[in-house]
Amino acid sequence: MNAIFANSIQTKDPARALRPRQLAGYVQANHGNDMAKLLASGFDAVSTNNAQQPLPKPEITDLRHGNSGQILMRVAPIANARNYEPQCALIGPGGTPGPWVSAGLFSNSRSMPVNALTPGSEYLFRVRALGGSTGSSDWSDTRSHRSM
DSSP states (O other): OOHHHHHHHOOSOGGGSOOHHHHHHHHHHHSTTOHHHHHHTTOOOOOOOOOOOOOOOOOEEEEEEOSTTOEEEEEOOOTTEEEEEEEEEEBOGGGOBOOOEEOOOBSOTTOEEEOSOOTTOEEEEEEEEEETTTEEOOOOOOEEEEOO
C-alpha cells in the first residue's frame, strides 16, 4: 500500500482499523484522480468506458419456402438487437435488382416471413438489426432465392 495512505490510516487499536470497504472509500476520496496513487494503494481502477459500439452485421442463415409467394428468413441472433428488418428486391431481366422493399419489423430472428412475392420470380434478400447503442447495424450480405 502506498505510504501516503498507510500513514494516514494507521492506528494502534485493531478495533479501529479500517475495513476493506471503508479503506476503498478512503482511497477513492483521497487519490485526487491520480492513477498512480490509486494503483499504488492496491486497488484496481474500474473502467468507465461507455463507448458506443454498433451492432454486428446480421448473417442470413436460411431462406425457406413458406406458403405460395412467401419466403421464411432466418438470421443468427444478435445480442442487444430489439428488432430485425428484412428487405427484398425482385431481380429483373439481365440480373438487375429492383428497388428494396421492407418486409416489416420482427423481434424473432428465427422466423421472418417475407410475403407478397411473385411465385417463380428470383429475389435478393438482406436484413439489418435494430437497437443497440447506435440504432441499427449495417445491412447483411445479400442472398438470392426463387419464390414458389
